Amino acid sequence: MSFTVLLSALIIGHLLADFYWQPMSWVNNRNTRHFRAKKLYLHVLVHGITxxxxxxxxxxxxxxxxxxxxSSATAIIIVTHYLIDLAKSYSSKGVVPFIVDQLAHLLVILILTMWLSDNSEFFTIVWxxxxxxxxLWLLCGYLLVLNPSAVxxxxMLERLTAGFSTTGSLPAAGQSIGMLERVLMLTFILLDQFAGVGFLLAAKSVFRFGDLSASKDKKLTEYVMLGTLLSVTVTLFIGLAVNALIAI
Known part of the structure; x- marks a missing residue:
């Protein structure tokens, strides 16, 4: 209980200080001036006070x-946050540095929480x-709807649409969209929210309708429909199987 309270409170504090109490001008100042940026020190001070x-x-x-x-925990938060944000200011801008930056902050918070609570509650909860x-069945389900289902x-599409080319689309875009689509569908199925699956398919149909109606290539329409139906069928089968296994 005490471990969970402290961890959630520190994460909320981090989110507030990093995303709500830090203007974009501070971020730009840090990225251009690095360790000479006054706003970086002000941002770290806000984190420390929080x-x-x-x-x-x-x-x-x-x-x-x-x-x-x-005092020790606050000092650790201030020093580590300064070092992590300073390192990020020298990195290339993009999703990966952002994720690494946030994971580093969260790891510091987790370690500090474990030290302050001084018990094995974290390991007990996780284990x-x-x-x-x-x-374990949930993990199997999500692993299955990613790469195995994509393969x-x-x-199946190569077998059914032999000789059909999808040139002109982004590399691996279809596979990435399909993975996200299946993850969302599996989540809806596991939550018994089948209406969400219908909403997702309807939304996808709206976005793709213009492309398909404007296209004179009947094969493209059939290819998209086959891909969507295969994705839905595979995900439904996996979701229903996982629900059945969990219920056993």
Missing amino acids: AAAIITWWEFSFGWQDILRI QWLITPST FIRM
Whole structure:
């Protein structure tokens, strides 16, 4: 309980300080001036104050009311946040540096939470969640709708549409869209929200209608329909199978 409270509170504080209390001008200033950016130090100070307030509240509510621990944890947040953001300012801009940056911050928060709570609650929660059959079947389901399903659908389409070319589209765009589509559909199926599957298919049809109606190539229309129906069929089968296995 205390571990979960502190972890969630620190994550909320991080999200507020990083995405709501940091204007874009601060980000631009950091990316152009790096360690000379005054806004970087101001941003780190905001994080430090936010973390200090959360940790102080937690220490006096669930912890040992230790001022030294509060100071140490706040200092770690400030120093690590400064180093991580400084490193990010020198990196190329894009999704990967952004994800690595956020994962690094979250890892620091997780380690600090484990140290402050000073118990094995984290490992107990994770282990009890991982070893349940439902979690393992869910993992199998999501793994199946990604690459294995993509390979199966590609093989089926190659067999049914031999000699058909999809030149002109983005490289691997269809496969990436298909994976996202199947992940969303599987999630809806596992939540017993089949209406969500229908909404997803309807939304996709609206976006693709213009391309298909404007195209004079009947093969393109058939190719898209085959791909969509195969994707839906495979995902429905996997989702229903996972639900049945979880219910056993």
